[in-house]
Amino acid sequence: MYRPKSTVEQWRIFQAVVDYGGYAQAAEKLNKSQSSLNHAVAKLQQALGLALLEVRGRKACLTPQGEVFLRRSRKLTQDVESLERLADILSSGWEPVLRIVVEASLPRAPLYQALAEFRPRSRGCRIHLVETQPSGCQTVISQQAANLVFASRAYPNITSLPLATTVYVPVCAPDHPLAALAEVGQTELEQQLELVLADGNEQEEGWARGEQRWIINHLHDALSLLRRGVGFAWLPLDVVSPMIHDGILVRLNMANQALRKRFTHLILPGTTPPGPAASLLLSLIRQHYDGHEEPGNTP
Template sequence: MYRPKSTVEQWRIFQAVVDYGGYAQAAEKLNKSQSSLNHAVAKLQQALGLSLLEVRGRKACLTPQGEVFLRRSRKLTQDVESLEHLADILSSGWEPVLRIVVEASLPRTPLYQALTAFRSQSRGCRIYLVETQPSGCQAVITQQAAHMVFASRAYPNITSLPLATTVYVPVCAPDHPLATLSGVAHTELEQQLELVLADGNEQEEGWARGEQRWIIHHLHDALSLLRRGVGFAWLPLDVVSPLLNDGVLVRINMANQALRKRFTHLVLPGTTPPGPAASLLLSLIRKYYDEQSQQADLS
């Protein structure tokens, strides 16, 4: 097993002598005797077999080797400070990791806003953000494998918070046969290929589906296929709005202008109350989803 030849304290003293311009000045700042600083640096240089400092008059100057080791040693002491700070954070109950699972078809702009605001207050907490299908959400909730799950339905006997109502609209490429029609009936939709953003096992909350359907597991894949004129899809209005404005996709002109809606629920699978990091993120999530709902009401 490797045994270090130096200590963190020796490197801190070495840095202090350089930063304050000499042994006497560093001793005063560190509230240590000058002889103890001389001894620490001398022992460090002896262990390394290198000269790091040379005294010129009353000033301690770096040697070429010392310049290299000064840069590297600063990272070492910063890493140690970070480790000790992390220990303080974890001992206070702050979670080191938060795992978030989002159902693929749900829009998530407010979530991104909350995560952006959380970053500056995260205190080193890592975020694992995973997209999955409805069946995947159910598995995660059953196994309590995430701190929070964004799902399109609530689950019995599990804490869930209603966050938002999302409007879905039918869209296709400009060159798709449905794009130029007006007053499209549901029976006409059923004759076209539909891209369904789901796992194929659910009934999409009672939404009628045509016989021709492809099951798409990721929103990115559905949008890529739509751009190429493959099929049509019911997608969240706030997701496709920029594409509609740019003419990349068009909204199908339905006979009754029917809209489909889906709720976003924030499910907390754990049996214990959220910790401080999760509680902070939850408050930010509710804040930005509330703001989105208020804007929707005004519009």
């Protein structure tokens, strides 16, 4: 088993002697005797078999080897300080990890904004962001396997917060046959392939679906297929608006078709109140969803 030849305290003293320009100055700053600092550095050099410092007059100067070890030792002491701070953070109840599950069909720009603001205040908390389907959300909630779940429906006896209403619009590629029609009815839609961003339970939403349909698990896959002229899809308006503006996708002009909407619910599956990290992220999420507006919600 490996046994260290040096201690963190020896490296801290070595750094202090360099930073303050000598043993006497470092001893005064550290409130230690000069002899104890001399002894610590001498013992460190003896253990390594290398000269890290050489005294020129009254000043301690780095040797070439000392310059290398100074850079590496700073990372060592910083890592130790980070570990000690982490212990303080975790002992205060701050969560080391937050697991967030998002239903695939829901837009999440406000969530990304909240996470961007959470990062500098996260105090080392790691984020696991997972995309899943409605059935996956249900499993995660029943097993209490996440801190926060974004789902398109609420669940009985589970704490949930309504966040936003998302408008879904039909889109296709500019060269798709539907794009050439001045007005599109349900009959025309039923004759074309539909890409359904769901897990097969789409009938529960009350959205009429055509016989020709592919079930797509991820929004990225649906967009990639649409851009290649494969089928049409009902997708979140705030996601596809930039693509419509740039001419990458075309929004179909529906005849006598009401807007399709989905709600975003924030589910808290746990039976205990969220911890301090989750509470902070939760407040940022609510702030950004409250200020989020759908672009062009008119048909």
